[in-house]
Amino acid sequence: MDTKVFAHHDHAACQAEGIAVAAAVCAQKGLRLTPQRRRVLEILLSRHRAMGAYAVLAILRGEGMGNQPPVVYRALDFLVKHGFAHKIERLNAFIACTRPGAPHAPAFLICRTCDTVAEAHIDPGGGTLGDEAGAAGFTIERTVVEALGLCPKCRDAA
Amino acid sequence: MDTKVFAHHDHAACQAEGIAVAAAVCAQKGLRLTPQRRRVLEILLSRHRAMGAYAVLAILRGEGMGNQPPVVYRALDFLVKHGFAHKIERLNAFIACTRPGAPHAPAFLICRTCDTVAEAHIDPGGGTLGDEAGAAGFTIERTVVEALGLCPKCRDAA
DNA sequence: ACTTGCATTGTTATATGATAACATCACTTA
DNA sequence: TAAGTGATGTTATCATATAACAATGCAAGT
Ligand SMILES: [Zn+2]
Ligand SMILES: [Zn+2]
Ligand SMILES: [Zn+2]
Ligand SMILES: [Zn+2]
Numbered sequence: 001m002d003t004k005v006f007a008h009h010d011h012a013a014c015q016a017e018g019i020a021v022a023a024a025v026c027a028q029k030g031l032r033l034t035p036q037r038r039r040v041l042e043i044l045l046s047r048h049r050a051m052g053a054y055a056v057l058a059i060l061r062g063e064g065m066g067n068q069p070p071v072v073y074r075a076l077d078f079l080v081k082h083g084f085a086h087k088i089e090r091l092n093a094f095i096a097c098t099r100p101g102a103p104h105a106p107a108f109l110i111c112r113t114c115d116t117v118a119e120a121h122i123d124p125g126g127g128t129l130g131d132e133a134g135a136a137g138f139t140i141e142r143t144v145v146e147a148l149g150l151c152p153k154c155r156d157a158a
Numbered sequence: 159m160d161t162k163v164f165a166h167h168d169h170a171a172c173q174a175e176g177i178a179v180a181a182a183v184c185a186q187k188g189l190r191l192t193p194q195r196r197r198v199l200e201i202l203l204s205r206h207r208a209m210g211a212y213a214v215l216a217i218l219r220g221e222g223m224g225n226q227p228p229v230v231y232r233a234l235d236f237l238v239k240h241g242f243a244h245k246i247e248r249l250n251a252f253i254a255c256t257r258p259g260a261p262h263a264p265a266f267l268i269c270r271t272c273d274t275v276a277e278a279h280i281d282p283g284g285g286t287l288g289d290e291a292g293a294a295g296f297t298i299e300r301t302v303v304e305a306l307g308l309c310p311k312c313r314d315a316a
Numbered sequence: 317a318c319t320t321g322c323a324t325t326g327t328t329a330t331a332t333g334a335t336a337a338c339a340t341c342a343c344t345t346a
Numbered sequence: 347t348a349a350g351t352g353a354t355g356t357t358a359t360c361a362t363a364t365a366a367c368a369a370t371g372c373a374a375g376t
Contacts, residue, residue: 001247006294006295006296030254032343032352032353034290034353034354036353037352038319039222042323051307052332052333053333053334054332054333066354066355067355067356068338068355068356068357069334069335070334070335070354070355070356071354071355071356073333073334073335074353074354081188089247089248089302089304090247090302092333092362093334096252107287109291109294109296109298111296112299118296120286120287120290120291122278122285122286122287123286124305126285126286127280127284127285127286128278128280128281128284128285129265129278129280129303129305132161132278133267133278133305133307135161136161136164136267136276136310137161137164137309137310138161138164138267138269138276138305138307138308138309138310139307139308140267140305140306140307141270141304141306141307141308142305142306142307143303143304143306144247144302144303144304144305144306145287145301145302145303145304146247146301146302146303147282147291147296147298147300147302148289148298148299148300148301149296149297149298149299149300150296150297150299151295151296152294152296155295155297190323190372192324192325194324194325210361210362211361211362212361212362224325224326225327226326226327226328227362227363227364228325228326228327228363228364228365229325229326229327229342231362231363231364232324232325250333250361250362250363255341258349
């Protein structure tokens, strides 16, 4: 799990690696990491928080890289579709993936005080829910798992 | 788990019980299950599907029980706050609780074909995620767990 | 009955999140 | 060059949710 995000870490490396991996995966799969898409990913990578589409759009606007909602939604759709970003349903917001390229079932730890979001990885068919789904004949294709609470730093501060 | 919702069952009993339990809990806790709130709960209980706030509002309108968004959002807030309904984050929609009154951590199985939603119950601090959160010092207060896939009926039909 | 306080409801307006539709541009390939 | 495809620009609109304030209803205490 990437709970390092709750503590000090080499964040410049986070960002650089995120972009580098995305670029490598795109090159390998024949996808086009266009300037807009790359910039949106950079924006998401700039912090370990989820950002709303319109917050991203505001930044793009300031840089002359797009003025209308579809611009940012298209970029976000691309990033989410290919696993470079995730949508946090609870927040209607988006965050860069910390394990891009590799297929995985993400889960998120969301601090209600500082809004930091850590990405964990789970077995989508595992646990109690997987057992019950199996017993009921329900086929799980995708999971949304988001835990809300307090990160260690904010808990200690309280 | 209430996966009976994927098959034939005595649904009239579902509805009657939902209302009866809500009324009993409200009486016991000094809450007011007003006509509007009761009616919204009845609407949610009418099917094992999540309904958008505006879909509920459309029904209320047809019955002269409210014309503006705040009417339905207030009723939904009340029902969610006191555990008579849940919000499905993935769908921006609401569903009646199948275990009202008792505190619980719900999880949902959402069929992408027929839109039926079953409510399961999980241990919020259990499983891989709970372990990882504990290891990271993250305190889980609430969980959003939504599995998307195919219910047995729709899978057999495919 | 009166009044005081508080929860609920009515209503207007607006904020926030997301997509449809269509024109234009750019890059690839025949 | 021409056609085909994917990406971008742009307008308009839809969908979801809340702020703010007025009016009403209800209960407790006098
Ligand atoms: Zn980092
Ligand atoms: Zn925090
Ligand atoms: Zn039923
Ligand atoms: Zn189904």
